[in-house]
Amino acid sequence: MSEHITVNIDDQEIKARPGDKLLWAALENNIYIPHLCAIKEEKRPNSSCRLCFVEIEGVSRPVTACSRQVQEGMVVKTRSPQVDRLVKTAFELLLSDHNLNCRECPANRNCALQKIAKERGIKLKHNRLKPFNRTFELDDSPDEFALDRSRCVLCGQCVWADRVGAEAWIFGFAKRGIDRVLTTFNNLPLAELSCNECTLCVDACPVGALYYKKD
Amino acid sequence: MQLVEGEREEILACVKEVLGNNSKTRENLIPILQQVQKKLGYLPALAMEKIAEGVSVPAVDIYGLTTFYNQFRLNPPGKHQVKVCLGTACYMVGGDITLESFERRMEIKEGETSPDRRYSLDRVACVGCCTLAPVVVVDDQVEGKVTPTRVDGIMLALEENGESPGEQKSGTEEDGNNGEN
Numbered sequence: 001m002s003e004h005i006t007v008n009i010d011d012q013e014i015k016a017r018p019g020d021k022l023l024w025a026a027l028e029n030n031i032y033i034p035h036l037c038a039i040k041e042e043k044r045p046n047s048s049c050r051l052c053f054v055e056i057e058g059v060s061r062p063v064t065a066c067s068r069q070v071q072e073g074m075v076v077k078t079r080s081p082q083v084d085r086l087v088k089t090a091f092e093l094l095l096s097d098h099n100l101n102c103r104e105c106p107a108n109r110n111c112a113l114q115k116i117a118k119e120r121g122i123k124l125k126h127n128r129l130k131p132f133n134r135t136f137e138l139d140d141s142p143d144e145f146a147l148d149r150s151r152c153v154l155c156g157q158c159v160w161a162d163r164v165g166a167e168a169w170i171f172g173f174a175k176r177g178i179d180r181v182l183t184t185f186n187n188l189p190l191a192e193l194s195c196n197e198c199t200l201c202v203d204a205c206p207v208g209a210l211y212y213k214k215d
Numbered sequence: 216m217q218l219v220e221g222e223r224e225e226i227l228a229c230v231k232e233v234l235g236n237n238s239k240t241r242e243n244l245i246p247i248l249q250q251v252q253k254k255l256g257y258l259p260a261l262a263m264e265k266i267a268e269g270v271s272v273p274a275v276d277i278y279g280l281t282t283f284y285n286q287f288r289l290n291p292p293g294k295h296q297v298k299v300c301l302g303t304a305c306y307m308v309g310g311d312i313t314l315e316s317f318e319r320r321m322e323i324k325e326g327e328t329s330p331d332r333r334y335s336l337d338r339v340a341c342v343g344c345c346t347l348a349p350v351v352v353v354d355d356q357v358e359g360k361v362t363p364t365r366v367d368g369i370m371l372a373l374e375e376n377g378e379s380p381g382e383q384k385s386g387t388e389e390d391g392n393n394g395e396n
């Protein structure tokens with residue numbers, strides 16, 4: 001469709017296609033909004049990371065940009081005291097059970113958490129919330145890559161890659177609340193499943209949870 | 216968990232029967248899982264795999280679902296079932312310490328069954344006798360004020376009772392019956 005919509009984000013007029021989600025419209029125009037769980041092709045986003053909040057004029061509370069469709073004449077602010085507070089809290093919650101040790105992490109300098117921290121001036125440190133350490137067994141059963149769940153942010157990017165890209169149906173999520181965890185069937189090691197090591201999931205992981213082994 | 220002799224056949228037959236009695240749709244997943252668990256006492260991995268095939272849902276999603284809801288158990292109930300109350304009252308007076316003591320003694324974690332299927336350990340929320348906190352239910356019998364020392368006592372009693380006297384008794388009774396018939 002050639003039809004275009006004009007949206008104003010942070011005083012910048014941008015063009016978008018009807019039906020586009022606000023998050024992607026902004027990102028495509030180099031306007032940064034933090035995000036971890038959003039997948040462009042997904043019709044009904046999970047909106048689970050709670051990092052992509054923005055303010056829309058005429059809407060009383062901040063909304064998640066990954067789930068909101070653009071509308072003609074929409075006026076959006078990516079920052080406000082309320083937005084910043086929500087994002088900071090969501091980010092701190094994510095970090096609270098994160099094995100934070102960037103120096104030894106395979107994703108160091110190429111990590112979505114580091115990027116969000118930098119963009120929003122949030123410290124990559126445990127401070128307000130007490131760290132909650134969960135212990136996981138490292139799954140290094142595949143030849144090429146490994147999964148360290150202590151760095152997983154439960155974004156679901158690997159699950160999507162595994163299902164839609166690879167059609168392997170290996171990954172999913174188990175348990176709930178603070179115990180929520182990326183899993184395989186019966187929590188089996190990856191090498192015992194029908195994983196053909198296409199590594200689409202590794203490429204999809206925005207942090208250091210799925211990573212290539214060094215040889 | 217290793218399947219015991221004959222269990223594989225039992226599981227396959229059970230899943231087949233339940234799938235036969237229900238329409239195999241996603242909406243029916245929970246009732247199907249409930250029915251299988253009712254018959255088998257738990258949901259073995261093999262049953263989850265077969266149900267996944269039958270209903271055309273990825274096996275990992277069945278696992279996700281059965282670990283999400285507390286009503287499902289993935290380990291067989293032990294010969295002796297210990298349930299530690301972690302309701303508010305029991306938790307406040309150290310129910311979690313009681314649970315830890317059991318975990319150490321049984322060498323399993325909460326929600327698990329010992330490999331010989333002798334013990335299973337679970338947590339429950341308020342069994343309704345908070346004045347006795349911390350409360351533990353041992354094979355349907357309520358035990359009150361279960362401090363770690365009492366845990367040792369309970370475990371000793373279970374070890375003794377299960378070992379031979381109890382088993383042998385029922386064994387001889389059965390033998391006797393068989394003889395009479």
Ligand code: SF4
Nearest residue numbers: 101102105111207208
């Ligand atoms: S995943 Fe990112 S934030 Fe976490 S330890 Fe690795 S580099 Fe640091």
Ligand code: SF4
Nearest residue numbers: 152153155156158205
């Ligand atoms: S392993 Fe990586 S991609 Fe998968 S859910 Fe965890 S953080 Fe996301």
Ligand code: FES
Nearest residue numbers: 047049050052066
């Ligand atoms: S990107 Fe919007 S909630 Fe995660």
Ligand code: FES
Nearest residue numbers: 300302305342345
């Ligand atoms: S809280 Fe344990 S019996 Fe009520």
